[in-house]
Amino acid sequence: MFALTTLTKYAGVGALVLGGLSLPAGADELAQNLGPVGPHEPILTTLGSKRVIAFYEPNSGHCAMHIVLWNTADAEANSVARVRMTLNPRQIVHVDNVENKSLNLQCGSNAETLSLVDNDELVAFGITSQQSDQSMKASASGF
Numbered sequence: 001m002f003a004l005t006t007l008t009k010y011a012g013v014g015a016l017v018l019g020g021l022s023l024p025a026g027a028d029e030l031a032q033n034l035g036p037v038g039p040h041e042p043i044l045t046t047l048g049s050k051r052v053i054a055f056y057e058p059n060s061g062h063c064a065m066h067i068v069l070w071n072t073a074d075a076e077a078n079s080v081a082r083v084r085m086t087l088n089p090r091q092i093v094h095v096d097n098v099e100n101k102s103l104n105l106q107c108g109s110n111a112e113t114l115s116l117v118d119n120d121e122l123v124a125f126g127i128t129s130q131q132s133d134q135s136m137k138a139s140a141s142g143f
Contacts, residue, residue, distance in 0.1 A: 036108065036115035043114060048099035049073070056114045063087045063107035063114060067095060092117060
């Protein structure tokens, strides 16, 4: 009787865990979670040919953020890069790649959330992707 009860309990927990995950519809699709997320919850996305996992831990009202990137074609995981940083509330970190794609992550107020924000900017140069009549000026953009 004990074994059957234990087995039923584990089966129920397994069904809950699998049912709670957002599994991709097809075998070739990668799981996505674009947030906003709370502490220790991952943002899962792609940045060009790179796969990205980003999460944070609250740290005295700041976001102690971890970002992991790797090439999706790298079966050996030799291309993995990890970045750690602490953001102030409402501060944004810009992750740019060589394919001219950007990923912008923002720490929420009082480190309550981590969110993806507008990706349509060329953040390394401080300009938007739409040309304006004004002359464009490069900015350090936090670099």
